[in-house]
Amino acid sequence: MSAGSQEESFVSHLIELRDRLLRSIVGVAILFVCLMVWPGANAIYDLLANPLINTLPENTKMIATGVVTPFFVPVKVTMLVAFVLALPYVLYQVWAFVAPGLYAHERRLALPLIAGSVLLFLAGMAFCYFFVFRMAFSFIASFAPESVQLAPDIEQYLSFVMTMFLAFGVTFEVPVAVILLAKAGVVSVAKLREARPYVIVGAFIVAAIVTPPDVVSQIMLAIPVCLLYEAGVFIAAAVAEREPAAERVGAKESEKV
16 A cells, blocks of 8 residues: 555544544534423432432532532533433444444454443443432431531532442443453453452452442442452353354364365
């Protein structure tokens, strides 16, 4: 391939990358505008704040210490919700850009892993919102002295929620990481099974670092990590057993030819 054709190919790839990025941004922007119109930024923030509000004393509300935070915080939440809802479309744009450069067997592996990663990340966020928040906030509120009025700041609450969502979303990716490590040959399935005790200890250490200083949220993060690790080992073992069979079938077909 000549230098001119290589340069043209590089430029065409840059143009396609730009187009994919623009489509992703437009998709997120359209969803953001739709969410701002209905149900509205305030309604979305109220939904996000429900787990905390339900644990506060009756007629107690959150506070806003900044002048513009009552406006900007709900808008930030709406933007994040728009990005999460548009994530399948954004990942499709990424896949459409990358897929032509992959081999057939790489595409067969990559597509399920990408879809599984998205579903696991969303599952981690949902688990955190519906189960962890309710129990963790109730546990923390039960230790508040009677002389203390609980009135969390909305900006600090958003920062806390985003940290927890990210922590649970990332840790729910454990099966994908385990499968990739086994598939790449970095570690064998037998070694993964031997590492169980270290994974359990590591899960509780990570949970103690990324979650609030309460036992409930730490346990509710560490236990799913251990279970997801076992699921990843099980799937990696199934894939490893299937590959030799596929290789034998391919060898027989080649002999017939």
